[in-house]
Amino acid sequence: MSRPQELVEDQVELDEEIISGNGEVDEVMDEVDEGYTSSTPTSTLTWISWFCSLPGHEYFCEVSEDFIEDDFNLTGLNTMVPFWKEAMEMVLDVEPDEDTSKIPDVSIVEASAELLYGLVHQRYILTRAGLQSMVDKYENAAFGVCPRVYCVGCNVVPCGRSDLPGIDTVKLYCPNCNDIYSPPSSRFQGVDGAFFGTTFAHLFFQSYRELSPAPFWKPSSSTESSLSPGRSPDSVNSSQRPPFVNPNPHGGQKRPEGRIYEPRIYGFKVSERAKSGPRMQWLRLRPQSPEELDMVDWRGRWIDDEEYGDVDDDDDNEEVDKQMEDFDPVKLP
Amino acid sequence: MLGRAVDDASTGSDSDYSNSWISWFLSSKGNEYFCEVEEDYILDRFNLTGLNNEVSNYAQALDLITDNLDDDIQDELRGALDVQARLLYGLIHARWIVTARGLAKMLEKFKRVDFGRCPRVLCQSQPLLPVGLSDIPYEKSVKLYCGRCEDVYSPKSSRHGSIDGAYFGTSFPHLLFMVYPHLIPPKAGPVEPTLPPRVSETDASKRNRRTREDPEAAEVINEPASTASVALKADRYRPRIYGFQLHEIAKLQRWQEAVRDRQVTRLEALEDLS
Numbered sequence: 001m002s003r004p005q006e007l008v009e010d011q012v013e014l015d016e017e018i019i020s021g022n023g024e025v026d027e028v029m030d031e032v033d034e035g036y037t038s039s040t041p042t043s044t045l046t047w048i049s050w051f052c053s054l055p056g057h058e059y060f061c062e063v064s065e066d067f068i069e070d071d072f073n074l075t076g077l078n079t080m081v082p083f084w085k086e087a088m089e090m091v092l093d094v095e096p097d098e099d100t101s102k103i104p105d106v107s108i109v110e111a112s113a114e115l116l117y118g119l120v121h122q123r124y125i126l127t128r129a130g131l132q133s134m135v136d137k138y139e140n141a142a143f144g145v146c147p148r149v150y151c152v153g154c155n156v157v158p159c160g161r162s163d164l165p166g167i168d169t170v171k172l173y174c175p176n177c178n179d180i181y182s183p184p185s186s187r188f189q190g191v192d193g194a195f196f197g198t199t200f201a202h203l204f205f206q207s208y209r210e211l212s213p214a215p216f217w218k219p220s221s222s223t224e225s226s227l228s229p230g231r232s233p234d235s236v237n238s239s240q241r242p243p244f245v246n247p248n249p250h251g252g253q254k255r256p257e258g259r260i261y262e263p264r265i266y267g268f269k270v271s272e273r274a275k276s277g278p279r280m281q282w283l284r285l286r287p288q289s290p291e292e293l294d295m296v297d298w299r300g301r302w303i304d305d306e307e308y309g310d311v312d313d314d315d316d317n318e319e320v321d322k323q324m325e326d327f328d329p330v331k332l333p
Numbered sequence: 334m335l336g337r338a339v340d341d342a343s344t345g346s347d348s349d350y351s352n353s354w355i356s357w358f359l360s361s362k363g364n365e366y367f368c369e370v371e372e373d374y375i376l377d378r379f380n381l382t383g384l385n386n387e388v389s390n391y392a393q394a395l396d397l398i399t400d401n402l403d404d405d406i407q408d409e410l411r412g413a414l415d416v417q418a419r420l421l422y423g424l425i426h427a428r429w430i431v432t433a434r435g436l437a438k439m440l441e442k443f444k445r446v447d448f449g450r451c452p453r454v455l456c457q458s459q460p461l462l463p464v465g466l467s468d469i470p471y472e473k474s475v476k477l478y479c480g481r482c483e484d485v486y487s488p489k490s491s492r493h494g495s496i497d498g499a500y501f502g503t504s505f506p507h508l509l510f511m512v513y514p515h516l517i518p519p520k521a522g523p524v525e526p527t528l529p530p531r532v533s534e535t536d537a538s539k540r541n542r543r544t545r546e547d548p549e550a551a552e553v554i555n556e557p558a559s560t561a562s563v564a565l566k567a568d569r570y571r572p573r574i575y576g577f578q579l580h581e582i583a584k585l586q587r588w589q590e591a592v593r594d595r596q597v598t599r600l601e602a603l604e605d606l607s
Contacts (some may be wrong), residue, residue, distance in 0.1 A: 099369050147452040147486045149466070161454075171454050174571070178582055180570050181452040184489045202572045202579055215585035251581045261485045263478075265504040265511070272596065273603060276510040276517055279564045280483035282593035284584070293584050296591040 047093050051117060056187035057168060059143055059158040059196065061133040063124040065092060077119050080165070087112035091120075115165060118195030122163065125200050129316045131207050138211070139219075146174035147181055148282070152257045154213070156181070159201040162192030168182070168193045171199040176213045177284055178259050214246040215293060217258025217286040247290055260284040334477070353400050355367075358422060363492035365447055366463045366475065366501070368438040370422070370429040375399060384424055387470065394418040396575040420470060423500030427468070428506050436512055443516075452486055455568045457523050460488070462506040465498030473498045478506040480518040482567075517560065520567040563602035564593050 045053075052060045067073055068091060078084045089096055090113040124130040137143065138155055145153040151174055159173035159180055170191045173181040183189070206213040244255035260281055263270040270277050287293055297303050352360075359367055374380055375398065385391040394417040396402040406414075409455065428436040443462055450458040461477035464485060475498040476485040488494050510517050518524070572582050 018352060116517075127487065140459070147489070149485045149487055173570075178570065178572060178586070180454045182454055184452070191416075199574050202574045206574065216589075261478075261483070263483070263507045265507050267503070270507050272600065274511065275514045275560050276507065277560075278483055279520070279560060279596070280567060281590045282564065282596065283569060284484065285568070285592055286587055287588060293588050296588045298582075300587045300590050300594070302591055302595070305362075317607055318436070 008173065012279050025297045028158045047091055047113070048117070051114070056191060059137075059188070059191065060121060061125065061130065061137060063121055064129065065257055067124050067127070067129075068092060068120055073123060077116065080119060081112050081116045083109050083112045084116070087116045094203070118192055119165065121195050122160075124199040126203055131204060134200075134204060135211075143172060144184065146172075146176060147184065148174065148177055148179075150257060150259045150261060151176040154257060157201045157204055158196040160196045160198050163194055163197050163199075165192050165194040170196055175205050175211065175252070175254075179283075184215070205252070208218065209251070211254060212252030213256035214252040214290075215256075215286060216246075216258045216288060218288045219258070251290075256288045311317060334523060343348070354398050354418065360421070363490075363496070366442075366444055366493065366496065367426055368430065368435070369423075369494050369568045370425055372399065372433065374429055374432070374434075376409050380428060381425065384421060387424060388417050388421045390417050392420065394421045398422055420497075423497055425468065426500050427465070427502040427505075431508050434514075436509055439509065440513065440516070443509075448477055450487065451477075451481060452489070453479065453482050455570060459518050459524055461600055462509065464503040465501045465503050468499055468502050470497050470499040475501055480506070480510060480516075481520060492603055511589070520563045528534065562597045565597060 019197050047064075048062050048065070051057060069090075081087055086096070086109045088094070090109055127132050132259055134157070138157060140156050143156050143158055145151075146156050153172055154176040156172040156174045159171050160178075161171060169184065169189050170193045172183055173180050238303045244253070246253050261284075262279055262281075295303055353373075355369060358364060359369055375395075381395075388394055390413070393402060393406075393414055397414055397418040398421060402414075430439050439462075443460055446460045448461045448463055449461055450456075456479055457481050459481040461479055464475040464478040465473050466476060468484070474494050475488065477488055478485050571584070571586065572579050586587045
């Protein structure tokens with residue numbers, strides 16, 4: 001289904017692939033096509049193992065057949081996948097009952113099987129067993145690392161922007177900067193983001209709190225970080241630091257990489273007063289202590305902030321104008 | 334020529350022999366981020382002040398770059414000299430790209446998206462600029478600066494990942510946006526496929542002004558709009574589980590946005606004063 005588009009994108013990206021020394025793009029497409037023809041039930045490999053071993057499918061884990069065979073887990077999917085029965089037979093390596101004469105081309109079933117497997121995968125990776133197989137992949141950096149320099153190679157997880165197929169390709173979520181990135185290789189541009197879903201990445205880090213960086217960060221040696229912008233972010237020696245503790249037991253328990261980029265010209269920080277000065281540092285900033293997070297209320301305003309107090313008053317008036325939805329309206333007499 | 338062939342066998346075109354060292358260097362694989370340093374700039378000794386302490390065999394390396402090296406030099410020396418020539422060219426390059434003409438050359442490359450695009454999804458493929466995290470060679474490899482999220486990223490390809498960041502320097506992208514403020518990327522919306530006509534007009538008028546000192550030209554260059562509150566337009570990713578925000582991350586994001594709002598307030602107050 002998404003095949004022709006995939007090809008076009010690969011062509012577009014071909015130049016970049018060559019630059020990155022990753023000249024397997026053409027090869028990838030060939031293998032995909034050959035692979036499908038070899039997916040006859042006679043092959044010793046199961047369809048699922050074969051599918052997960054395809055180039056570009058490195059992010060998928062193997063869904064257990066038990067999970068797929070339980071109809072409850074598939075609730076609602078049969079309306080989304082054409083040729084449901086045939087696709088199920090292909091995914092589970094079941095011999096077709098009778099000749100599938102009503103299907104003109106086996107490639108249609110292959111597309112359905114891919115869609116079926118992807119949507120089941122989205123559900124499976126939210127289960128205990130699915131999360132466990134994904135954490136094994138995560139710890140081997142199977143999903144790659146964050147491209148952001150100051151995340152210092154933090155491992156990322158695949159993430160969809162929609163739970164419905166056909167909307168966007170797979171992205172990568174970094175737990176350190178809480179942001180999403182495009183996969184570095186174009187071979188992932190044919191993989192639907194819905195096959196991972198919007199929830200998985202976050203349920204993953206909720207389930208494995210020790211892998212989730214905490215929301216506050218204190219520079220270990222403030223003099224070094226403020227005086228030497230050019231030092232490598234990973235030069236901080238982690239071995240001699242005390243163990244990291246987040247006072248919030250439900251919060252992230254990993255020591256974050258908290259340094260942010262500071263633009264400089266000839267060694268001098270670019271002032272925020274300049275038109276070209278920094279405007280986006282807040283996006284990556286962490287407070288030094290967890291208490292600082294409580295200085296902002298649920299509406300996103302500073303509590304007890306005198307310096308900016310008068311401005312807050314303006315906000316107050318706006319808030320009154322566009323109040324929250326009134327779920328329980330009080331009738332005035 | 335032998336030294337070059339040893340170092341990079343992939344550029345084996347015969348025309349190399351007729352070209353200068355610089356054009357050979359620029360056409361080598363992995364050197365796509367570099368721009369051409371004008372020969373006049375290299376030949377002005379003032380621009381090279383201090384580099385003789387950084388580069389061993391400085392004089393010969395300089396001769397090699399400027400194609401003045403004697404042909405009877407020994408082959409083994411030539412191989413080592415090539416490394417020094419690259420270092421020297423890189424260090425000259427770092428100085429050149431922060432000059433007016435160097436900035437203009439890099440600007441062309443920026444417009445051609447020679448440095449790649451931002452990997453951050455919400456930056457919508459914003460073209461990047463190379464930046465060093467240190468001005469001292471052999472410390473950190475080159476990184477890429479995004480003018481939209483104002484953060485730095487590692488190049489996708491390992492070939493670019495091995496280029497020394499000092500060959501671009503820490504100042505370059507910030508100086509570029511300071512000199513060309515109309516090119517500061519917007520914080521929201523898609524990247525313009527081609528630059529709007531207004532910008533190219535501005536460029537043209539700048540060039541005109543330089544040649545014929547047109548007093549009107551200064552007015553043609555529109556003063557770029559205020560950037561005090563642009564951050565409010567920036568899009569950000571909000572992690573959700575089954576549609577619900579996560580407590581700790583939502584709290585951090587509220588705090589970050591409060592920091593942002595505080596900066597906006599501060600900048601707008603400054604603007605009102607002036």
